[in-house]
Amino acid sequence: MNTLECIKNRRSIRRYLPQKVPHEVIEQLIDAARWAPSWNNCKAVRYTVLDKDEHLQELADTLVAPVNIHIVKNAPLVFVISNVKKRSGYERDGRLATSKGESWEMFDAGAACQTLCLAATQLGLGTVIMGAFDEKGIAKFIGLPENEEMIALVACGYPNEAPKAPRRKEVAEIVRFL
Numbered sequence: 642m643n644t645l646e647c648i649k650n651r652r653s654i655r656r657y658l659p660q661k662v663p664h665e666v667i668e669q670l671i672d673a674a675r676w677a678p679s680w681n682n683c684k685a686v687r688y689t690v691l692d693k694d695e696h697l698q699e700l701a702d703t704l705v706a707p708v709n710i711h712i713v714k715n716a717p718l719v720f721v722i723s724n725v726k727k728r729s730g731y732e733r734d735g736r737l738a739t740s741k742g743e744s745w746e747m748f749d750a751g752a753a754c755q756t757l758c759l760a761a762t763q764l765g766l767g768t769v770i771m772g773a774f775d776e777k778g779i780a781k782f783i784g785l786p787e788n789e790e791m792i793a794l795v796a797c798g799y800p801n802e803a804p805k806a807p808r809r810k811e812v813a814e815i816v817r818f819l
């Protein structure tokens with residue numbers, strides 16, 4: 642699969658085979674994600690790996706939004722994506738660098754998430770990014786360091802479905818050539 646095929650083949654996968662993802666493969670995914678670009682190469686994105694059954698059960702039962710319960714219940718692996726605070730979007734002297742303030746944190750985490758998801762696609766794994774969860778509850782559950790902001794969850798595993806691609810807008814609908 643070349644890069645463009647990988648980009649187009651990636652789908653959000655919400656059903657997984659009951660097969661664990663080996664830690665070497667998880668490390669391969671994080672190895673790819675760390676090559677995502679980041680604000681001033683600040684490298685602030687962090688990955689907490691949840692793959693123990695009791696942790697995933699607790700996450701599904703109490704810490705994600707109802708829409709995501711069935712995903713976490715059958716996923717063999719969930720990444721908690723976080724970002725070290727006061728790096729993305731900041732000058733080295735601690736001042737915010739642009740009018741977008743801290744939102745570059747989300748940007749960096751997004752670039753890292755997509756890189757991880759593409760690497761997973763290449764390795765035959767499925768993923769889905771999840772944005773609906775109990776942020777404070779998960780931060781406490783995983784013992785997230787105080788200086789990190791929780792950003793997103795990414796479920797991952799060997800796919801047990803092959804969903805059709807949801808529609809995208811045509812290029813002509815979204816481009817403006819000036």
Ligand SMILES: Cc1cc2nc3c(=O)[nH]c(=O)nc-3n(C[C@H](O)[C@H](O)[C@H](O)COP(=O)(O)O)c2cc1C
Nearest residue numbers: 651652653654655708709769770771772773806807
């Ligand atoms: C920031 C973000 C948050 C998302 N949150 C959820 C979520 O909470 N639950 C879910 O099932 N899918 C979630 N998704 C997946 C989208 O629904 C999905 O990417 C979109 O429908 C397009 O489908 P595709 O990824 O297969 O191309 C999220 C995606 C993004 C980028």
